[in-house]
Structure formats: structure tokens, C-alpha cells
Amino acid sequence: MFPDEFDYYEAESVAEAIELLDEHADEETELLAGGHSLLPAMKTGLSSPDVLIDISGIEGMTGVTVDGDTLSIGGMTTYGAILESEEVAEHAPALEEAVAWVGDVQVRNRGTIGGNLAHGDPAADLPGAALASNATLVVEGPDGERKVPADEFFFGMFATDVGPDELLTRVEIPVADGAVGAYAKKASPSSGYAMVGVAALLDIDGDTIESARVAANGVMDHGVRLEPVEEALVDGTFDADTIEAAADHAGDDLDVDLMMSDLQASNEFRAQLLEVYTKRALTGVHDAADRTAAD
Incomplete structure (x- = not known):
């Protein structure tokens, strides 16, 4: 199928993208990042924007940096670039594990972290990982930047705290030195999206769990923290x-x-799968911790 006609603009900066969003506020407008969610929706008629604003060429919205105790990932950074980043592997292990499950090589070479999170698909792999990683989502609009904790970012199915005149410019994650992460997923056999996905990030001192963040996607209409699991873990001995x-x-x-x-x-x-894949995610953390201790 072919999408309906639309006007196309290519933004060269965040400021220009915001100006275009304001200029076309009375029309149905979509931002184009990697396009792996938007373009299929347009071809099938599920989305029919009047205006398409391409933000894929904006400089300064890609790359991974570490500044003090914060890991920053530009919103237009591809999954492939994230998987190649030593900083992500070291400081955001739960996120790296989840990104590795996204799509295939072609999707990972084009799709972006900002597009994934801003889209708010409950079956995507990254909402749970963002929650488990205690991420902050940085959005920018006419009034400047806002920093939104991941716990407050996801509202419902395809609904996030990104306003109609804003775009997600970067993701900030506290440096998780010494923490161990994992992601376990039951993939849909037809689409590869998560029927259930669970991300876990634990800080372990010897055999004792000092802190834990565990979150799921694919279960509710948005990513959710599994706080009762976290409470059952903290101060416990990390064993089977x-x-x-x-x-x-x-x-x-x-x-x-x-x-x-x-x-x-x-x-x-799904309720049964949630327990099974929570156990698998935590077992994955345990196995990763054992490998780290053995190195």
C-alpha cells in the first residue's frame, strides 16, 4: 500500500524542528527518525500525517558520552551504535541487553533509541530497560529543555510525556559502575516484538543485593516497574x-x-509469562555476575 500525500520538511537543527512543529501545529504532524515504526503505519493507513518532519540529519543528536556520573545517548543514536559503545556496555548493561534484542541487523542500523522511546509502543524492548536503568528522558520544545524521569514518561499505549511541540533529544542514565543487568524476552513469533520482556539491574555486594530495579514491557499498555520484585530482592542473598x-x-x-x-x-x-521471564532476567543477572567475578 501507498501512504496518503503529505508535506515533507527536513530539519537541520533542533530549533528548526521545533519551529516547524509550531508552524504546523494545526495539522497532523509526525517526526521521522529511523522510520521503522512510522513508515509501516503510514503504508497501512494506521497513520496519515499531513506533515512529515525529518529529524534524522540533525547534528548533535547522535553519539554516546560520559560526563561525571551520567551517561548520555543522543536521541538519534542508532541501536547499532549503542551496541558498539563500550561506555553503554560498561555503564548501562540492562539497556545494552535490551537493544541487542531489537529487530535484526538492518533495523538496528537504522532505528533510533529516541524514536523507540518517544513512540511509546508497549511491546517495544526499550521501555522496560529505560525504567530499570533509571533513565531520564530529555525533551526540548519552545520553552526549552525538560527532563522527565522514565518512571513518569510512559502514560499508556503509544502515549508518552513528549508534547506535540517537543522532541526527545537525548537519554541520560546514571553511571551504573559495578551494577549488573540483563533482559529476558518472549518474542512474538510473527513480529519479533515482546509478548513479555523483563529488564533487571542489580547492585550486588558479595552475595547481598544492595539495590534492584526491575521493569517489564509487553504486559500492560506501557512499560511498568515491578516494585514488589525489587522489594523481595533488596538485602537478600543473591541465589536461586x-x-x-x-x-x-x-x-x-x-x-x-x-x-x-x-x-x-x-x-x-501473559501473567504467567511475566513470572517466568522475570525469573529468567534475574537468572541472567546472576550468570553475568558470576562471569564478572570469574574475570
């Missing part, structure tokens, strides 16, 4: 019994009736 007991609490704060349900997995089945 603790992992099993913590995973049992994966759905404690979630209403099964509100979980996503489709032809591939009912809400009740």
Missing part, C-alpha cells in the same frame, strides 16, 4: 531461592484484567 521467591511477586501490583491480550497471548497467559 531468592530469585524464585522474587519472581513469584512479578504480578503483585498489576491487574490481570488490564494486561494486554491478543491472539498470541491472553492476559492470563
Whole structure:
């Protein structure tokens, strides 16, 4: 299928993109980053913008840097570039694990972290990883920059805190020195998106869990923290019994009736998958910690 007609603009700066958003505020307008979510939606008629603003060529919105205790990733940084970054591997292990599950090589070479998170697809791999990594999403609009904690960023299905006149310019993550992360996913056999995905980031001192952040995507209509799991982990001995007991609490704060349900997995089945993949994510952290200790 072919998309409906639209006007196309190529922004050369963040300021120009914001100006274009303001200029076309009365029309249906979309930002084009990597395009892997937007273009298929346009071709199938699910999205039919009047105006398309291409932000893929904006300088200064790509790359990974570390400044003090903050890791910054430009919103237009591709998944492939993230996987090649030693800084991400060292300081944001849960995010790196989740990015490795995104699409295929072609998608990872074109798709962007900012486009993924701003799109707000509940079945995408990165919302849970952003939550587990305690990320801050930096958006910019006519009134300047705003920094939004990941815990406050995701509202619902395809709904985030990015305003209609704003764009997500970068992602900031606290440097996780010594923390260990993992991501476990039950992929949809038809699309590769997450039927359930769980990201975990734990700070471990010897055999004791000092802190834990665990989050899921693909379960509810937006990424969610699994706080009962975190509470069951903290101050516990990091072993198989603790992992099993913590995973049992994966759905404690979630209403099964509100979980996503489709032809591939009912809400009740997703609740079961959530416990299984929480256990797998935590086991992945345990295995990674063992490898680190052995090095």
C-alpha cells in the first residue's frame, strides 16, 4: 500500500524542528527518525500525517558520552551504535541487553533509541530497560529543555510525556559502575516484538543485593516497574531461592484484567509469562555476575 500525500520538511537543527512543529501545529504532524515504526503505519493507513518532519540529519543528536556520573545517548543514536559503545556496555548493561534484542541487523542500523522511546509502543524492548536503568528522558520544545524521569514518561499505549511541540533529544542514565543487568524476552513469533520482556539491574555486594530495579514491557499498555520484585530482592542473598521467591511477586501490583491480550497471548497467559521471564532476567543477572567475578 501507498501512504496518503503529505508535506515533507527536513530539519537541520533542533530549533528548526521545533519551529516547524509550531508552524504546523494545526495539522497532523509526525517526526521521522529511523522510520521503522512510522513508515509501516503510514503504508497501512494506521497513520496519515499531513506533515512529515525529518529529524534524522540533525547534528548533535547522535553519539554516546560520559560526563561525571551520567551517561548520555543522543536521541538519534542508532541501536547499532549503542551496541558498539563500550561506555553503554560498561555503564548501562540492562539497556545494552535490551537493544541487542531489537529487530535484526538492518533495523538496528537504522532505528533510533529516541524514536523507540518517544513512540511509546508497549511491546517495544526499550521501555522496560529505560525504567530499570533509571533513565531520564530529555525533551526540548519552545520553552526549552525538560527532563522527565522514565518512571513518569510512559502514560499508556503509544502515549508518552513528549508534547506535540517537543522532541526527545537525548537519554541520560546514571553511571551504573559495578551494577549488573540483563533482559529476558518472549518474542512474538510473527513480529519479533515482546509478548513479555523483563529488564533487571542489580547492585550486588558479595552475595547481598544492595539495590534492584526491575521493569517489564509487553504486559500492560506501557512499560511498568515491578516494585514488589525489587522489594523481595533488596538485602537478600543473591541465589536461586531468592530469585524464585522474587519472581513469584512479578504480578503483585498489576491487574490481570488490564494486561494486554491478543491472539498470541491472553492476559492470563501473559501473567504467567511475566513470572517466568522475570525469573529468567534475574537468572541472567546472576550468570553475568558470576562471569564478572570469574574475570
